[in-house]
Amino acid sequence: VQTCALPICLTSLCQRQPPQEAMTSKRPKFHAYPFWSPRFWHGMRLGDVLKLFARNRFRIHPLRMPMAVLVACCGVLHTVLHRLEQLFYRRRIAETKITQPPIFIIGHWRSGTTLLHELMVRDERFDFPSTYECFVPHHFLVSHRILPKLIWFLLPAKRPMDNMLAGFDRPQEDEFALVTMGAPTPYMRIAFPNEPPAYSEFLDMQETKQSDLARFKKDILNFVRRITILKAKRLVLKSPLHTGRIQVLSELFPGAVFIHIVRDPRSVFPSTKRLWQALDEVQGFQIPRHEHLDEYVFSCLERMYRGFDAQRPGIPQDRFYEVRYEDLIRDPVSELKKIYETLHLGDFEPVRASIEGYLREQKDYQTNQHELDAETLAKLKDRWGFYADRYGYDLTR
Numbered sequence: 001v002q003t004c005a006l007p008i009c010l011t012s013l014c015q016r017q018p019p020q021e022a023m024t025s026k027r028p029k030f031h032a033y034p035f036w037s038p039r040f041w042h043g044m045r046l047g048d049v050l051k052l053f054a055r056n057r058f059r060i061h062p063l064r065m066p067m068a069v070l071v072a073c074c075g076v077l078h079t080v081l082h083r084l085e086q087l088f089y090r091r092r093i094a095e096t097k098i099t100q101p102p103i104f105i106i107g108h109w110r111s112g113t114t115l116l117h118e119l120m121v122r123d124e125r126f127d128f129p130s131t132y133e134c135f136v137p138h139h140f141l142v143s144h145r146i147l148p149k150l151i152w153f154l155l156p157a158k159r160p161m162d163n164m165l166a167g168f169d170r171p172q173e174d175e176f177a178l179v180t181m182g183a184p185t186p187y188m189r190i191a192f193p194n195e196p197p198a199y200s201e202f203l204d205m206q207e208t209k210q211s212d213l214a215r216f217k218k219d220i221l222n223f224v225r226r227i228t229i230l231k232a233k234r235l236v237l238k239s240p241l242h243t244g245r246i247q248v249l250s251e252l253f254p255g256a257v258f259i260h261i262v263r264d265p266r267s268v269f270p271s272t273k274r275l276w277q278a279l280d281e282v283q284g285f286q287i288p289r290h291e292h293l294d295e296y297v298f299s300c301l302e303r304m305y306r307g308f309d310a311q312r313p314g315i316p317q318d319r320f321y322e323v324r325y326e327d328l329i330r331d332p333v334s335e336l337k338k339i340y341e342t343l344h345l346g347d348f349e350p351v352r353a354s355i356e357g358y359l360r361e362q363k364d365y366q367t368n369q370h371e372l373d374a375e376t377l378a379k380l381k382d383r384w385g386f387y388a389d390r391y392g393y394d395l396t397r
Contacts, residue, residue: 061285061286064287081136081142089226102224103235103258106242178216178223181222183220190276266372294376324392333352
């Protein structure tokens with residue numbers, strides 16, 4: 001397959017789509033997620049589970065009570081395994097130096113961060129946190145050889161919100177590790193979606209409590225050190241929430257580089273809404289009502305980019321690259337080569353064949369398709385017009 005043919009493959013990948021899903025009040029259908037499949041909270045230690053429940057005043061829906069009991073029971077096992085890991089690795093973790101600064105992939109949810117992550121980790125010179133390591137960040141150093149082989153069948157084949165494959169060995173968003181560790185993160189709202197959103201200040205890192213900020217820094221540094229012990233390569237980390245944290249991350253990991261991906265907000269908004277609907281439905285200890293979901297989606301991007309705009313000037317130009325999703329799918333090989341050259345990530349040619357092979361494998365991937373009603377589109381122009389104008393998206397067409 002010639003390089004010039006690959007952009008066509010990935011573009012057509014995003015064109016062969018199922019019928020459009022209108023933005024209506026009806027609850028959308030998601031891929032089946034069996035009740036026995038693990039949720040984020042199944043990897044938490046017992047103390048963090050109880051703190052999560054107490055913070056939300058134990059407002060657990062009766063139908064979700066069995067899940068809550070199972071999460072608490074699993075918490076006992078994770079607490080024991082964590083203490084075992086501390087027994088063998090405490091000093092090594094504390095003394096581990098991160099000599100190869102991470103590569104952070106940032107950008108709002110549903111902007112293409114997962115696709116970019118999957119492409120970047122084709123390079124064998126890099127590594128990534130796997131789903132298993134993010135699921136049990138407390139003890140994967142002592143359990144990674146055994147436990148995934150025993151529970152691999154519990155995961156569904158695909159993620160509930162889209163057609164991306166799932167699996168314990170696949171690249172995962174490090175924010176889920178922070179959730180499981182009990183760190184302050186906005187993802188905590190997924191557990192109790194009918195309660196006021198938790199830790200929204202971590203969208204832009206403004207007005208954070210000193211104790212919460214210290215906990216966040218400690219946990220992410222601890223997690224990256226653990227992954228470094230296990231893999232000893234330069235890490236590619238991905239989290240949309242890191243978009244509003246680039247200054248903190250740059251201070252924690254000197255020399256870190258950032259790849260920022262953006263996408264047409266007419267695709268981002270409905271897809272993000274579907275994301276929260278899927279995660280709340282599958283992961284929540286409550287039956288989600290989503291009474292204010294549109295406002296939550298609108299406000300998250302606004303707050304995230306308020307933090308991003310304030311922090312961006314402090315990041316050196318040779319440690320920051322920006323790419324549009326539409327350009328990435330049109331010519332992925334050329335865009336990745338530009339990323340490598342701008343951020344000085346090494347010779348691109350050794351990884352070219354691996355990336356081309358991955359793109360061929362994904363040629364039948366289908367994205368969800370959405371349609372915005374006139375009222376939502378008007379709000380989108382009003383609330384996210386600054387984002388559209390900045391990145392060249394004409395919302396009038």
